[in-house]
Amino acid sequence: MKSVSHKVIKFLPGILCFVLSFNSYAQEEPTKSGNSAQELADKMANPVASLISVPLQNNLTYGIGPYNGIKYQINIQPVVPFKLSENLNLITRYILPVVDQQDVTGENTHEFGLSDATVTAFFAPKTKGLILGLGPAFLVPTATEKFLGTEKFGIGPSVLVMHQGKGLSIGFLANQIWSVAGNADRADFNQFYTQIFLTHSYKSGASLGVTSEITQNWQGNTTLITLSPNVGAITKLGGQTMQFAVMPLIPIVGHQSIKPDWGLRAVVAFIFPQ
Template identity: 25%
Template sequence: MTQKHKILHQLPALAGLLLGLSSYPLSAEETGYQADKQAERFAYKAQNPLSPTYSIPLEYTQHGGADNGDVSIGSIKPIIPVALGNDWHMINQLSLNFIGTPGAVNGIAELPEPYPGNGVAGLGDTTLTSLFTAPISDSFMIGFGPTFVFPTDTLMSDTEDRRSRELGSGKFSVGPALTFVTQPRPWTAGVSIKQIWSVFGNDSRHSVSQMILEPFVNYNLSDGWYLTSDMDMIANWGSQTNQHWTVPVGGGFGKVLPIGKHALNTKLEAYYNPIRPDQNSPEWSANLTLQFLFGK
């Protein structure tokens, strides 16, 4: 076989090798693009409290600067959607709160009527919100339903000087909840409103009348990064000081990390309270969130 014939004989193999080498950067680029799109898809789900996506958020919040000390709250907040047919879902949001408090601290959602004491740690009250929702358009959703607060604080008893009573209101409370969400990309914005009133419980404790107004906004960047502000504005209407409102300002950032068909949403935030009760209220709060999202 001549040298010319040898070269012609090897041309198909050389062409295949060149084709493979030329397609490798494109495949890597496509893989990176797919990962970015998956992170973006999970980011919009994580930022939408009405998304019918199973998830388990774990949150740690530190409230600092109160007169008698800081309050630490670790929460487990599973989100369990139930399909109802015809695009309707019931989004069940459960919140189990483990609290460490130095005594009575005002202006905290989990402690609407704080009980004075020398400090305790344990399980606080449990909140369940069930929102019925259906998409109004491709980028707008409304959810409405009831919210319940169960007096599950540790070592519950009829004796009000028990230190465990500092972890909850001592009341079963109920009220309406309403959430609006819009997602014109790259934004996610909305507001959640809850109002609860105590129905029954220990008669020696103050009645509960609390509203939580939670406006939120997110701006999505590339590679799963985003900026966020999620402010819990709290009004305790039964406050004995006639200073009902706690209003924070601030924000933070987050990143969504795809894990196969699932994802991990991480978020770090800090807030300052320019409006707050004069006595026994925190000046600031900081929180860390790890949210596990389960893909379909």
């Protein structure tokens, strides 16, 4: 686990330097799809944009719980839109976490494998300015280790409300999931999650923003709130359009059992403009 973490630590500064030096490489010209770099940055800030993307979200957190655990988690997060009509899209978002952690569930413990997946489907009318999305969210028990998952299947509502103008995106998305089936010997799942975000993009495709994430575990009576200022950029590597972003994970509120001392996040997203 430590060797993996050290490799990630060495990797993150490279991403940061790449992003910060990015303006000279960003594409200001429209892509073949007609989208400029800034338009792509705005679409990436919109969770229900009609845009196929595959973000790989790398999260590294230290000082978790009473045993000062360390956790590396990569979330594979494809977004696939479907056109239902001229005025309505269905945006499907998938999150499949792969986790490598040490000293989180106990002293001298180590777990590695898949965690539970989350699948969200937003029905999103085509609008400008105020953007709305509403649909179901599902918890799917895909964990390969007992301590990495709930062994429960869950369902609940999800909602997105945001305002977007050229270069400015502000809004929130939220879901509440309850377990409805699964291993009766495991605790029920009852959790609320919301993400509040503000992003400003530039003609070069660079972006600056801040995000706050709130996770409320009603069953365990624990709350975790993080704040993340971030910097990102759109570029092309070969013929592949990509977005890079990096941010600290600053814990604001959290129970001792789940709150880390600090964390870092780096995102590499593959974009497929339509």
